[in-house]
Amino acid sequence: MSAGKALPKANRLAFLSQPAPASYVAGLGRGASGFTTRSDIGPAREGPSAEAVAEAQTRRGEEVEADPEQYQDPDNETGLFAGTVYEQDDEEADRIYDAVDEKMDRRRKAxxxxREAEELAKFRAERPKIQTQFADLKRGLAEVSDAEWENLPDVGNLTKRRRKDFREGRTFAVPDSVIVGNRESTQYENALDPMQQDSGGFETPAESGTITNLVELGQARDKVLSLRLDQVSGTSSTLGGSQTSIDPKGYLTDLNSVQLRSDAEIGDIKRARMLFKSLVESNPKHAPGWIAAACVEEHAGRMVVARKLIKAGCEQCPKNEDVWLEAARLHQTADAKIILANAVQHVGQSVKVWLTAANLEGDVKSKKRVLRKALEHIPNSVRLWKETVNLETSPADARVLLTRAVEVIPTSVELWLALSRLETPDRAKGVINKARKAIPTSHEIYIAAARLVEQDVANKLAAGQDASKEMMLIDRTMESCVKELRRLQVLLTREQWLKEAERCETDGSPRTCEAIVKATIALELDDEDRFDVWLADVEGAEQRGLTGTARAILAYALRVYPDRRDLWKRAAELEKAHGSRESLDAILERAVHHCPQAETLWLMAAKEKWLGGDVPAAREILERAFVANPESEAIWLAAVKLEAENNELGVARELLVRARTVADTERIWMKSAVFERRHGQPDAALETLETAIKKYPKFAKFYMIKGQILQDKKDIPGARAVFAAGMKACPKEPVLWILASRLEEADGRSIKARALLDKARLVNPHTDTLWAEAVGVEDRAGSTQQTKALLARGLQECQTSGLLWSMAIWAEPRASRKSRSVDALKKSNESPMVVCAIARLFWAERKIDKAREWFGRAVTKDDGGADLGDSWAWWLKFERQHGTKEQQEAVMAKCAAVEPLHGPVWQSVAKDMKNLGKSTREVLDLVASALQ
Known part of the structure; x- marks a missing residue:
């Protein structure tokens, strides 16, 4: 076949079916090798053998790759010691080495x-996450209601401008290929390609030589990420091995010191400059325009241009003081003095200019010279006179200046008052009289006159002289002040007078304060509103710490309402909190004189005398109380308590006998039985109770005391019968059921105790004490599941019970107590018992400050927290463990002041016969020791 002629079509097809030459390997030159895959369809050819590949490589002159296994020793295939025996010593050595490696790894791991945690914390502090920066805002989103979410407006174009779109109004013809391609993009092929079938199979990734190694990709990704993190943290090394020399913090600090201006800000400055330039050119006599133009240049950093502008402004507007002041501000001190010297030639009546000039002076002498020069130009300026007087160090010189000042400005109250303070008391009166004639409409001058008289009163009292006339003069001065001001149509409101009174008390003039209150407290008030308004004034003054004002208001109110016992009680409480014992006794003496039927006032008077150690005076007050209130139960019992506490048992017993005859009440009979039981006469107490039960069979405490006496005498059947009679007569008394249950439990009859409590809950539903007692019975019996079940049922019935919620907190596991306490706080309306339980939780977690804060909240709650003795005891126990002696003493003093009476453990300890007669401090100590 000649080279110049192409093969016919039939010969070309026959060539493709001919066998390949013996040394031909398809793709060998580019490193490919033939193989057969499972996806091959139809007959496949076998690739060349290894010998054929080697022969072909030899012919091409390529080096044949050596087989790595041809030099292996068939007798030693695994290693040097492969043939040895693995003994027990080897196993122990390996175990020891593994243990050492593991221990060292743990030590290094800690x-x-x-170190990693410290580095991470430091990194987070320098570069906090976005979610950390917006954490408080995300928490705030929790309070957004659904309605607020729905009312959020959609994002729109807030510029109120229509954005131009270059494509608006233009249309394009879409080609058919785009439409067809879009239609076929969502279709799926469900048939094989016939061309792929004819060629012998589908191409796989392996055939194309693009096998992906996922492990290497992961390693490369981790390496790149590590490099980026090192660069961010500033620890990456350069190619030469040296670390970066850029300090991120210092670099940012340097950037903060550079004042960069954005294009928008520069544009704004240019527009403002052009605007103000147009303004000053069109209206050169407009001073604010010059000032604003200078401020723009100052903001742009062009101080020279700003000073030129303000200089031009001074030339154009020489009569405007603001221009001169702005010019002085923009210049240095020396130049500012020259500018202000020129300013006073044009605006010599400007007080601001003179004061600014005086402030620029460095020494006092120069300031005095400038101010005196200013007074020559502006003699009627009060501010200049005050500044001049303040610079004087000698009272005599200041007095001379003020004398001249009041001559020049006789209508200035401040100058008259300042002069009166510098004069002697005798001459000050003359100054005040002149001031009153010059300014008859000033109430400050009258108040100053009253304070001068009060100084005379203080001096006479210190010298032991009579000052009653002067004290009456203070009242007359304020009364005449009110009358004169009303005549001159100068009407101050009642609130303004009260503020003046409070100011006098703050300045140390209580008698003047009282005179102001006495003369003005009834202004602008109707008769039916006076009492409530005055009580509100007293509360407000006491809250602000102004006890003198509160005392004066109460004194005036008591003169108007001498028969209001609650007003006398409020006055007594005020004196007890802020006054002396003598003033308290005087108030109570006046109180019982005006309100002889008020038992509370008699008892307060007797108690204060008793606490003061004057027992005969207390007896005398109670005797007078008997005369005024012969059938008063409280007064009889107070007399019995007084005699019993002073070991006059016979007198106390006789008083009780007389009380049962004169004032025949259930409480007196109960106190008689308690008195006999307390002093070792249980039989007499039982006789008294027998008579009392016949007279008052519906009084539950008779059955309680009688049952407890029989239980103490080990008469269990008798006590059981008494409690049963009491439960039948008074089924609505939960304490009776609880005592009967405890009696059965102490007798070893827990089943009977449970039955009694079940019946009690049926008779008295929604009573948390009965549920708490039932939970306690199961807890003492060791039935954990039944305890939780009863507690859950109790919380369902008494959902706001602080007692049950506090028990529920401690019934939870340690991990869930905190969440349970949150629920308890919400459901119980912040019950003091729950607050105390939360304080104990903080105590258990060693959060000392938090625990102390919550204990303080528990005993200061308005809903009876201070009356819970258990909370005080827990606080004292906490302070004994974590507090100081002073803190422990403070807790005991506060508890003794409020005298708590309630609390499960407190009542059991306080009413124990062994602890009767002990003080609140002693009971608190016992309860704190008994708490677990």
Whole structure:
């Protein structure tokens, strides 16, 4: 076949079916090798053998790759020691080495993790995450309601301008190929390609030589990520091996010191400059325009241009003081003095210019010279006179200046008052009289006159002289002040007068304060509103710490309403909190004189005398109280308590006998039985109770005391019968059921105790104490599941019970107590018991400050928190473990002041016969020791 002629078509097809030459390997030159895959369809050819490949490589002159296994020793295929025996010693050695490696790894792990945590914390502090920066805002989103979410407006074009779109109004013809391609993009092929079938199979990734190694990809990704993190943290090395020399913090600090201006800001400055330039050119006499133009240049950093502008402004507007002041501000001190010297030639009546000039002076002498020069130009300026007087160090010189000042400005109240303060008391009166004639409409001058008289009162009292006339003069001065101001149509409101009174008390003039209150407290008030308004004024003054004002208001109110016992009680409480014992006794003496039927006032008076150690005076007050209130139960019991506490048992017993005859009440009979039981006469107590039960069979405490006496005498059947009679007579008394249950439990009859409590809950539904007692019975019996079940049922019935919620908190596992306490706080309306339980949780977690704060909240709650003795005891126990002696004493003092009476453990300890007669401090100590 000649080279110049092409093969016929039939010969070309026959050539493709001919066998390949013996040394031909398809794709060998580019490193390919033939193989057969499972996806091959139809007959496939076998690739050349290894010998054929080697022969072909030899012919081409390529080096034949050596077989790595041809030099292996068939007798030693696994290693040098492959034929040895693995003994027990080898196993032990390997185990020891593994243990050492593991221990060293743990030690390094702790240090490594600590170092990594420290580095991470430092990195997070320098570069916080986005989610950390917006964490508070995300928490705030929790309070957004659904309605607020729905009312959020859609994002739109807020510029109120229509954006231009270059494509608006233009249309294009879509080619058919785009439409067809879009239609076929969502279709799926469900048949094989016949061309692929004819060629002998589908091409696989292996055939194209693009096998992906996922492990290497992962390693490369990790390496790139590590490099990026190192660059961000500033620890990556350069190619030469040296670390970066850029300090991120210092670099950012340097950037903050550079003042960069954006294009928008520069444009704004240019527009403002053009605007103000047009303004000053069109209206050169407009001073604010010059000032604004200078401020723009100052903001742009062009101080020279700003000073030129303001200089031109001074030339154009020489009569405007603001231009001169702005010019002085923009210049240095020396230049500013020259500018202000020129300014006073044009605006010599400007106080601001003179004061600015005086402030620029460095020494006092120069300031005085400038201010005196200013007074020559502006003699009627109060501010200049005050500044001049303030620079004087000698009272005599200041007095001379003020004397001249009040001559020049006789209508200035401040100058008259300042002069009166510098004069002697005798001459000050003359100054005040002149001031009152010059300014008859000033109430400050009258108040100053009253304060001068009060100084005379203080001096006479210190010298032991009579000052009653002067004290009456203070009242007359304020009364005449009110009358004169009303005549001159100068009407101050009642609130303004009260503020003046409070100011006098703050300045140390309580008698003047009282005179102001007495003269003005009834202004602008109707008769039916006076009482409530005055009480509100007293509360407000006391809250602000102004006890003198509150005392004066109460004194005036008591003169108007001398028969209001609650007003006398409020006055007594005020004196007890802020006054002396003598003032308290005087108030109570006046109170019982005006309100002889008020038992509370008699008891307060007797108690204060008793606490003061004057027992005969207390007896005398109670005797007078008997005369005024012969059938008063409280007064009889107070007299019995007084005699019993002073070991006058016979007198106390006789008083009880007389009380049962004169004032025949259930409480007196109960106190008689308690008195006999307390002093070792249980039989007499039982006789008294027998008579009392016949007279008052519906009084539950008779059955309680009688049952407890019989239980103490080991008469269990008798006590059981008494409690049963009491439950039948008074089924609505939960304490009776609880005592009967405890009696059965102490007798070893827990089933009977449970039955009694079940019946009690049926008779008294929604009673949390009964549920708490039932939970306690199961807890003491060791029935954990039944305890939780009863507690859950109790919370369902008494959903707001602080007692049950506090028990539920401690019934939870340690991990879930905190979440349970949140629910308890919400459901119980912040019950003091729950607050105390939360304080104990903080105590258990060693959060000392938090625990102390919550204990303080628990005993200051308005809903009876201070009356819970258990909360005080827990606080004292906490302070004994974590507090100081002073903190422990503070807790005991506060508890003794409020005298708590309630609390499960507190009542059991306080009412124990062994602890009767002990003080609140002693009971608190016992309860704190008994708490677990």
């Amino acid at each position: 240090r490594r993790e600590a």
